[in-house]
Amino acid sequence: MDLSLLAALNAERAARRAAVIVTDLATGSARLVREAEAASDPLADAIAERFLTGKSGILEGDGPATFLTVQVPAVRLIAIGAVHISQALAPLARLVDLDVTIVDPRTAFATPERFPDVPLLAEWPDEALPKLGGLDRYTAVACLTHDPKIDDPALAAALRAECFYVGALGSRRTHAKRVERLEAAGFGADEIGRIRAPIGLDIGAVSPAEIAVSVLAEIVSALRRNRRREA
Incomplete structure (x- = not known):
């Protein structure tokens, strides 16, 4: 060559x-x-x-x-929040060959014992995401903490980077408040409209494991749909 x-x-x-x-x-x-x-x-x-x-x-x-x-770059999933959903989501995502990283500044949750064999950054998203080489169109970001101080910076970074999937946990009422905050931060309706909220496909999920399945299915759907549309 x-x-x-x-x-x-x-x-x-x-x-x-x-x-x-x-x-x-x-x-x-x-x-x-x-x-x-x-x-x-x-x-x-x-x-x-x-x-x-x-x-x-x-x-x-x-x-x-x-x-x-x-x-083709390896597809990444960055889960914001070392929560029960993430514990179920990480091994599922690895089964479909996603590179998974967990980000959560709360050291009581972000522990190797809770996330064995998964890259874990116990830092704020503003500090952690640059260490991952930044975000891109081959990255999915799932914000799962339900805490605006943690989720919002990650959402803003994901929207700016045009990640192929951006999802956030929370009710429609919670998301309405999130939209107000993002609008105040300068994001337009089209950008904010890219956020999947409530996160995951509507399969009637109740438990953390079921929600993890719905999130992973939505990520795979977004990945394949985006690639086909670009084709």
């Missing part, structure tokens, strides 16, 4: 952006296609499908034999 192409691919990887190297197997010629440019590429449909699956391989078809080397 051409070193300049490899360097460009590594730059996209470091920036957590999807990209694919398209190689003509007959001639050896190759080009880099970034996700933002993919819609205008001659192989747009095939590349979009590979971004959905994240799998490299030979492109089957009537044209010249082509190999697609696909690089």
Whole structure:
């Protein structure tokens, strides 16, 4: 592989952006296609499908034999709040290959005993999120503390970063107050409308584990729907 192409691919990887190297197997010629440019590429449909699956391989078809080397960022879930829902959500999310991190400044809740084998930052979101490399379009943020001092900064950061999923626990009345605070902070109706609140699909969930299932289902739905729409 051409070193300049490899360097460009590594730059996209470091920036957590999807990209694919398209190689003509007959001639050896190759080009880099970034996700933002993919819609205008001659192989747009095939590349979009590979971004959905994240799998490299030979492109089957009537044209010249082509190999697609696909690089898609790992999808992250950042749960704000080391609560009972998070305890159930973390292992479920890992089963569908999400990289999970728990953020909660309340050290009585954010303990390794309650969250074994899960990255845990016992810090305020303003301090913790930059340490995670910031947020991006391959990140889901679920705010679960029910405490505006903790949830609101994370929501603001997630909206600014255009995370593919932003959800917040709380009743409609609680969310109405949240909307007022975000409006006062300068967010518009379209931005605030991206927040899934009450969080999770409406499956009649009652227990923390059931709510965790509804949240994970909503995250997966948002991930797949967003990728298909962009395709």
